[in-house]
Amino acid sequence: MRKLDVREAGDRDALIAAWVRYAQSDDQALFWAYDALADLIHHEPSLAWTVIVEIVHRAPAGKAFDLAAAGPLEDLIAWHGHDVIHLIEQRALDDETIREALSRVWLSQRDLDPAISARFWRLGVQRIG
Numbered sequence: 053m054r055k056l057d058v059r060e061a062g063d064r065d066a067l068i069a070a071w072v073r074y075a076q077s078d079d080q081a082l083f084w085a086y087d088a089l090a091d092l093i094h095h096e097p098s099l100a101w102t103v104i105v106e107i108v109h110r111a112p113a114g115k116a117f118d119l120a121a122a123g124p125l126e127d128l129i130a131w132h133g134h135d136v137i138h139l140i141e142q143r144a145l146d147d148e149t150i151r152e153a154l155s156r157v158w159l160s161q162r163d164l165d166p167a168i169s170a171r172f173w174r175l176g177v178q179r180i181g
Contacts (some may be wrong), residue, residue, distance in 0.1 A: 097132035121156035
């Protein structure tokens with residue numbers, strides 16, 4: 053498979069569709085989508101946020117939606133919360149689906165500095181530790 057350029061709409065859509073199918077089916081042939089999104093979260097958190105928003109909106113209720121929240125959304129917040137808090141706060145104002153996904157995220161007090169953690173907790177992120 054060729055390397056995707058998620059800045060391109062078609063490649064981004066392919067990643068999103070494959071990630072949702074993987075979350076629904078556990079089809080190991082689609083595991084590349086999980087890896088590709090994890091790499092994107094590590095290296096380009098703002099772009100990853102855009103992809104995660106689409107995944108959350110396309111994932112059907114249940115396993116896939118819960119995995120989108122507790123997986124890539126939670127990782128994005130834990131690893132880059134200070135970089136994306138403003139994007140997430142802005143989107144959560146008018147997006148019930150994002151607020152629902154945030155309520156399924158668990159964040160340790162040790163993951164971020166206290167001021168940023170408090171902002172996520174106000175968005176409904178669950179506190180652990």
